[in-house]
Amino acid sequence: MAEMQHVAIVGGGxxxxxxAYFLSLREVKVTILExxxxxxxxVSKANSGIVHGGFHLPVSTLEGKLELQGNQAFKKLxxxxxxxxxxxxxxxxxxxxxxxxxxxxxxxRGVENRVPGMEWCSPERLRxxxxxxxxxxxxGLLAPDGGVVEPYGYVFSLCSQARRNGAxxxxxxxxxxxxxxxxxxxxxxxxGRSCTADYVVNAAGLYxxxxxxxxxxxxxxxxxxxxxEYLLDKTVPYRPGHVIFPVPTEHxxxxxxxPTAGGTTMVGPTxxxxxxxxxxxxxxxxxxxxxKIAQKMIPxxxxxxxxxxFCGLRPVLQNWxxxxxxxxxxxxxxxxxAAGIQSPGLTASxxxxxxxxxxxxxxxxxxxCKKEVAPLPEYAKPLREMTPEEADLKxxxxxxxxKIVCRCEMVSEAEIVRxxxxxxxxxxxxxxxxxxxxxxxxxxxxxxRILQIIxxxxxxxxxxxxxxxxxxRITAENEVAK
Amino acid sequence: xxxxxxxxxxxxAGAAGLSAAHAAASCGAxxxxxxxxxxxxxxxxxxxxxxxxxxxxxxxLTGPEYAERMALQVRKAQVKMLSGHTAxxxxxxxxxxxxxxxxxxxxxxxxxxxxxxLATGCRERTRANIAVPGxxxxxxxxxGLAQKLVNMEGVAPGKRAVIxxxxxxxxxxxxxxxxxxIEVARVVxxxxxxxxxxxxxxxxxxxxxxRLDLATRITGIYGRDRVESxxxxxxxxxxxxxxxxxxxVLFSVGLIPENELARKCGVRLHPVTGGxxxxxxxxxxxxxxxxxxxxxxxxxxxxxxxxxxxLCGKSAVDFLRGERAPADIPVEAGLNLRYTAPCGCRxxxxxxxxxxxxxxxxxxxxxxxxxxxxxxxxRLQAARPAEMLTMEITVNDPAAGVIRFELEGEEA
Numbered sequence: 001m002a003e004m005q006h007v008a009i010v011g012g013g014x015x016x017x018x019x020a021y022f023l024s025l026r027e028v029k030v031t032i033l034e035x036x037x038x039x040x041x042x043v044s045k046a047n048s049g050i051v052h053g054g055f056h057l058p059v060s061t062l063e064g065k066l067e068l069q070g071n072q073a074f075k076k077l078x079x080x081x082x083x084x085x086x087x088x089x090x091x092x093x094x095x096x097x098x099x100x101x102x103x104x105x106x107x108x109r110g111v112e113n114r115v116p117g118m119e120w121c122s123p124e125r126l127r128x129x130x131x132x133x134x135x136x137x138x139x140g141l142l143a144p145d146g147g148v149v150e151p152y153g154y155v156f157s158l159c160s161q162a163r164r165n166g167a168x169x170x171x172x173x174x175x176x177x178x179x180x181x182x183x184x185x186x187x188x189x190x191x192g193r194s195c196t197a198d199y200v201v202n203a204a205g206l207y208x209x210x211x212x213x214x215x216x217x218x219x220x221x222x223x224x225x226x227x228x229e230y231l232l233d234k235t236v237p238y239r240p241g242h243v244i245f246p247v248p249t250e251h252x253x254x255x256x257x258x259p260t261a262g263g264t265t266m267v268g269p270t271x272x273x274x275x276x277x278x279x280x281x282x283x284x285x286x287x288x289x290x291x292k293i294a295q296k297m298i299p300x301x302x303x304x305x306x307x308x309x310f311c312g313l314r315p316v317l318q319n320w321x322x323x324x325x326x327x328x329x330x331x332x333x334x335x336x337x338a339a340g341i342q343s344p345g346l347t348a349s350x351x352x353x354x355x356x357x358x359x360x361x362x363x364x365x366x367x368x369c370k371k372e373v374a375p376l377p378e379y380a381k382p383l384r385e386m387t388p389e390e391a392d393l394k395x396x397x398x399x400x401x402x403k404i405v406c407r408c409e410m411v412s413e414a415e416i417v418r419x420x421x422x423x424x425x426x427x428x429x430x431x432x433x434x435x436x437x438x439x440x441x442x443x444x445x446x447x448x449r450i451l452q453i454i455x456x457x458x459x460x461x462x463x464x465x466x467x468x469x470x471x472x473r474i475t476a477e478n479e480v481a482k
Numbered sequence: 483x484x485x486x487x488x489x490x491x492x493x494x495a496g497a498a499g500l501s502a503a504h505a506a507a508s509c510g511a512x513x514x515x516x517x518x519x520x521x522x523x524x525x526x527x528x529x530x531x532x533x534x535x536x537x538x539x540x541x542x543l544t545g546p547e548y549a550e551r552m553a554l555q556v557r558k559a560q561v562k563m564l565s566g567h568t569a570x571x572x573x574x575x576x577x578x579x580x581x582x583x584x585x586x587x588x589x590x591x592x593x594x595x596x597x598x599x600l601a602t603g604c605r606e607r608t609r610a611n612i613a614v615p616g617x618x619x620x621x622x623x624x625x626g627l628a629q630k631l632v633n634m635e636g637v638a639p640g641k642r643a644v645i646x647x648x649x650x651x652x653x654x655x656x657x658x659x660x661x662x663x664i665e666v667a668r669v670v671x672x673x674x675x676x677x678x679x680x681x682x683x684x685x686x687x688x689x690x691x692x693r694l695d696l697a698t699r700i701t702g703i704y705g706r707d708r709v710e711s712x713x714x715x716x717x718x719x720x721x722x723x724x725x726x727x728x729x730x731v732l733f734s735v736g737l738i739p740e741n742e743l744a745r746k747c748g749v750r751l752h753p754v755t756g757g758x759x760x761x762x763x764x765x766x767x768x769x770x771x772x773x774x775x776x777x778x779x780x781x782x783x784x785x786x787x788x789x790x791x792x793l794c795g796k797s798a799v800d801f802l803r804g805e806r807a808p809a810d811i812p813v814e815a816g817l818n819l820r821y822t823a824p825c826g827c828r829x830x831x832x833x834x835x836x837x838x839x840x841x842x843x844x845x846x847x848x849x850x851x852x853x854x855x856x857x858x859x860x861r862l863q864a865a866r867p868a869e870m871l872t873m874e875i876t877v878n879d880p881a882a883g884v885i886r887f888e889l890e891g892e893e894a
Contacts, residue, residue, distance in 0.1 A: 235745065278706055282615045308610045310618060388570070388582045388590045392483045395589035403586025404518065404568040408742075413586065427620075442608040444624040448635055462637050467620035471707035474620050475631060476638040476729075480662045 004029045005365055008187060008197035010175055010211050012039035014151065015341045016203035017158035018353035024165035026357075026367040031195055032159070032167065033187065035174040035207065037469025038429045040155030043205040044346070045432065046280070046312030047227065048258055048269055049151045050243060052347040053090040053143025055110030055118065056253065063323050067344040068113055069351035071145055077350055082379045083150060083157040084261035090146030091121070091130055092245040093137050093297060099247045100138045107141040117144040132238040132298050148243060150261040151346055152432035157377075160422060164374035170195065171423075172469065175204075178215045180333050185215070199360055201336045206277045206315045208325075208339035217332040220320065222339065224313035225251070227269025228282045230290060231260075231308040233440050238300035239265045246297060253343065255293040257301060262435060267294040267301055269312065280311040307440045314342035324348075326355055328363050336360060380418070382434075384410040405453070406446040408439020416450060420457040428468040430454065447474070484591045488514040488562065490798050491581055491595035493569045493743065496524025497784035498775020498791035499601030500552035501538075505795030506599070507559035511802060513795075514562040514593065516569050516583055522556070523549025524603055525626065526784060528633045531654055533681075537785035548784060567591070572598055572747045572771070579770060597770045597798040600744055600758065601791060604737040604776040606651070609703070612735050614646075616702035621709035625651040625734035629658065638664055640730030644712050645669045646700050650678040650782070652734020657686035666690075667728050670698045670714055675842045675894070677736070677868055679782060703731055737780045744773065754821040755779040762810050762828035763797035764790070772798050779823045779836065782870045786836065793834070811880050816851070818843060818889040819871075827877050827885050834874045839865040839889055846891030850875050852882045865889055 005028050009016045012034035023030045036042055051074050057064030078085035094100040110118040119125075119142040126133055126140050159169055174190040178200070188194040204211040209222045239259055246254040252271035260266050270286045287303070294301045317325055317340030324345070329335035336359050338352065345352070361367065383391060383401060394401035400414035411434045419433035427443075430436055430450055437443030437450065451462045451474060458465075463479075466472040488511075492503045495517035507513040521527065526534070529545030536542055539551060556563065567585040574580075581593040606624040621640055623631070628639045629651060643659055645652045648671040656666045669687060674697045676683050687694050695714065701723065702713040709731055714724045739757040741749070750759045750767035757778040758766040765772050774794035775787040800807075810826030815837055822837040835850075846865040850857040850873060858875050865871065877885060 281617045281702070281704070284613070284615045284701070287613060287615065303613060306610050306613055307608075309613065309615075388483065388584075388592070391584060392590035399586045399589070402584040402589050403566075404584055407518070407568065410570075412584075441605045442610055442624075444606050444608065444627050447623075447627055448630050451635070462635060467707075472620040473708060476640050476664075478638050478663075480632050480636050480638050 005198040005367065006031065006196065007199045007201065007360065007365065008033055008185065008195055009201045009203055011042070011203035011205055012155070012159060012169060012171070013042050013044035013203065013205050014040070014155055014346050014349040015338050015352055016201070017155045017162070018349040019201060019203065019356050020162040020167050021158040022353040022357060023367065024162040024167045025373050026369050028365065028367040030162065030167040031197065032169045033173045033175055033189070033195060034169065034171045037172050037426055037466070038424060039159045039169060039171070040152045040432070041428070041468060043313060043315055044155050045152045046229070046310050047151055047314070047346060048229065048256055048266065049148050049260060050256070050258065050347065051085070051147045051149050052344045053110065053146030054113050054115040055106045055141065055143055056248070056344070058109060059113040061322065062326065063344060063348065064113065066324070066348035066351040066355065068115070070344070070348035073350035074147070074149065074347070078149070080376050081157040081161055082377060083153040085147065085149045086259070086261050087145060087147040088259055089142055089144040089242045090245060091126065091140055091142055091242045092247070093126060093133060093140035094247065095134070095136055095138060095296065097138070102247045103140055110141065110143060115143055115145065119144070130240055130242055130244065132240060132300055134297055134299050142242070146243060148258060148261045149346070153261070156433060161374070161377060175211055175214055185334060199334045199336065199363060199365055201338055201356060201360070203338040203341070205341070206313055208315065208337070212337065212339065215332045215335050217329040217335050217337060220325070220339065221318040222315045223318055224274050224277055224279065225316045225342070226272045226274050226279065227312045227314060228286045228290060229266055229268030229310055229312065230287065230306050232265040232267070232301070232305040233307050234263050236265050236300070236305045238298065240298060244297050246293060255290050257294050257298045262438070264307070267291065273316070277313065280313065282309050282311050308438070308442060315340055316342055324352070326352065326359065328359050334363060336363065382415060383412045405449050406434070406436035406439065408441050409435040411436040413453060416453050417457060420454055425454055425458050426466050426468050427451070427474060484588060486514065486591055486593045488512045488593065489596045489802055490599060490795070491516060491579070491593055492599040492601055494524060494601035494603055494775070494777065495522035495563070495565070496601060496603050496775060496787070497526060497548070497552065498777070498787040499524070499599070500556050501788035501791035502599045502601055502774055502795035503561045504552070504555045504559050505792040506799050507556070507561045509796060509799040511799045514564055514595070515556065516564045516567045516581070516593070518566070518568045520566050522553045522563060522565060528626070528630045529654070530633050531658070534784050537783065538788045552788070569743060572743055574747070574768065574770070596802045597772065599794055599798055600741070600771065600773040600777050601775045602740040602743065602777040604739045604780055606733070607736040607738060609733050614700055614703055616704050617706065619703070619705035619707055619709045621705065621730045622703060623730070623732050625649065625655045625732045628732050629655055632658055632662060638662055640664060642667055642728045643730035643732055644726055644728045645732045645734060647671060647733060647735035648676040648678050648683070648694060649734035649736060650682050652732060653678040653682040653686040655732055655734070656692050657690060660690050660692070664730070666692050667726050668714070669694045670700055671696050672699050672717070673697070675866060675868070679868055737776065739777050739779065741777060744771070747771065752821065755823065757823070760824040761826040762824055762833055763801065763807060764794040764824055765797065765801065770801065779821065781836070782868070786870065790836070809880065811877055811885055813885045813887070816886040816888040819887055822887055827875070829877055829880045832874050832876045834872060835887065836870050836872050837887055838870055839867050842866050842894040843889060843891030844894055846889055848873065848889050850885055850887050852877060852885045855882065857885070865891060
C-alpha cells in the first residue's frame, strides 16, 4: 500500500479545523500548523458566533451557497461533536417603511434561496416571538434555522476529533520558510521545527497574505475589519430568544443582540477597518454607538450589565470581488488558497471544508474515505448541567468533580484538569474550554486556583503561565518574599 | 448523597458568617457554617495587614489573626464547620430549607436547616463594569486578586503598577506592592474625593509618597501581550491625556454584594446596595432566610460586619423559637444618604442602622426623624461616602409612621 499523502493546513481556525476534521475521515495524513499557542486563538475566537440563516446573500454566489450548506451541516455536526450550539432562529426587524422594504427583500431572497422555514412576521407575530422588541416594529423575517455557536468550542471539538482520527496539531508554529522540492513542500517554523507535506492549504486568516507570499503563491493583501462586542451578565432583565438583526449596512450585517450559546447576551459588532492585524482595542465611542443601535431594537439592553468586552478582527481581502478566495493557486504548486474567510465564514466552514477537499482532489490528492474512523465522542456533560445526583456519581469517579473552582460559571477542578490535559495550557485556553473565568467576576476569584492547577498539571511555575501564549505572562518573573 | 441536619446554616465563613454562627450557637442552636475555601476566614486570610479587631476584640489584629480568633470562638461553641463546601442551591421545603452542597472531599450533601443566614460577602467590580476601553493584555487585575497572588501565592503581579480607584483594597495594595519592590506609578480616582478610609490614604499612600489623582478617569489600557501603558484624563479637561508606562493595572472600583444564591431562591434585592432587603431582624423577603455582612451591604470594617453578623445570628434563633416581633416601622434613607440597612425598625427596643453618605459634607448634622419629631441628632465634623454612618435608635410609637435618616451640611 502506498504511503498516505500528507496535507498541511496553515491555520487552526474554523476553516482549518473544519478541513482537518473532514480530511481526518479520509486516508490522508493531516497536520495543522497554528501560529498561536492554541487553535482558534486568531479570527475564530472573537466574533458573534452566528450560524447565519441563509438569506443575506444570493445562493448564486459562492459565499451564499456555502453559507446555506454550512448552516444545514451545523445541526448534524453539533449532534455528533457536542459543541455548544443553539438553533434559536434569527429575526430581522424593521422599524421604518424604508427598512421594511429592505427586510422584505431579504425575506424574498431567503425564499428564493429555499431557506427552510423562512417566515414573514407581522408586528404581532414578532412581539409574540420576541416580547422585548421595541415599540414601533413594523414587521420582519424569521429564519428558524439560524442560530448561535460557541466559536472556540466549535474549533476545539473539530480539532479534538480530528486528532482522534490521527491528525496532528502543531501550535506556536509560525511558518517562516517553505521550499518545494522533490514534489513536496518543506516547511519550517521560526523556532526551527519543520514539516513536509504533499499539499498545503493556506487558511491563515489575517495572515493568509503573508503565508501566500512564503509559499510563492498569489500576491494579495488582507486587512482587518474590527468588531467590538460586549457581553452582558446572565441576569439581564431581558435576554432575547432569537438573534436579533438590524437592517444591514454596506459593509456588515450591523449590530446584533445575541443570546449566546453560553447563556449570556452579547451586543455587537462594529465594523471598522484598520491597518494593524493585532489591533483588538475597543473604544468608548463605538461602545456608545453599539448600545444606541441595540437599544433601538431591544430597549432593555443596558451598559450596566456589561461583564466583558472584546474586539475581533475579520480578514478582509483587498481588491477582490466577493469575499472568499477559495482556489488552487495558479502560481505555486500544490497550494490551495482559503483566504478572506470573513462573515459568513464561520457558518460556511463545514461547507468550505468540503469545497477545499474538492479542490485538493482536483489538484491530485488521492484521499478515499477511511474504512474505520474513531467513534464519535460522548457528550462530556459539564457540572453546571448535572443534577446533584449526577454530580455525586461523578464524585465517586473523581472527587475533583465536586470541587468548584469557578463559582460564577460553576466549573469544577476536574473540568479544568481535563482542559489542561487536552492541551489548553493558557488561562484563555482553559477559559474558552470550560467557561471558567467567563462569568460576572471575570476570574477575580478563580484565577489563583486555575494558575495552580495549570502549574501542577504542566510542571510549569505559576510565573511561566500566560494568558494566551507569547509574552502574555500573568505575573512577573520574580517571587515575593513570603 | 449524604444528609445533614441543623437548626441554622450559615453560608460563608468570613467576618460576618463566623460571628453569626457563634451568636447562634451561643443561643443553643445547632449551627453549621458552609464555606468554599479550605480554611475559615474568607477574605480576611489574604488581608495580612493590621487594623482589624479594634472594635470587636478591642485590640489591633491582622486579618488572619482576626479570622483565627473568630474560628476558635466558633469551634468552642460546637459549630459544625463545613470547609471546602460550596452551596449550590437553597430550596424552601415546608418549614425548613434544603441546601445542596458540593465538596471535593465528601461529594454532594443535602443539608436541612431551620433557618439560613447568607453571609456570602461581596465581589469586586471589574474593568468591564466601568467599561475601560483599549486592549485586553495580561496584567489587569482586581485589587483583591492581586492581593491574593502576592499574599497567598507569593507571586508578584508585575513590576510597575497603576491603581484605578481609591477603594480600601487598592490603597492597601499600593503599600503592599511598594513593600514588595513593585513601583506604584499612580493611583487615580474618578470622584473628587477618595473612596477609601482617611487612615488608609495617610498610611498607604502619603507615607510612601504615592501620588493620588482625584477627579481623573482612566481612558484606555494598551499593550498587546502584557500591559504597556494606560491613559488618564482629568474630568475638568477631558481633552487632556496623560500616558503612563506600566505593566500592571489594579482595579479597586467598588464592591458588589454576592447574592446569586439569594437571587435564585427569590430573595428581594435592594436596588441601591445590591444586597437583600431586610427587616429589623435581618430577615430577607423569604421567611427563614437572613442576611448580614458584606452580602447585605458593603461595610468599611470587618468589625462592623461581625457586629451585624452577631445580631443576625441571634435573630435567626429567635425566629426558630417562634418569637415574632411586632410589625416593623419602615425606615428610609432621606437627604444625602444612599441607603439604610436594615430597612425596618422594631418598636420598643434599640435598633442599630448603617448607612452611607451620598457626598462629602462638612459640619454635618446627622439625624433620625419620624414625622415632625427629631428622634436623635449627631454632629459630625465631616461625612464622607467612604465612611459608613451608624446610629442606634429606640422608637416607641409605630403609629407616628416612617422613620427617615437625613444628613445635612456644607458641601465640600
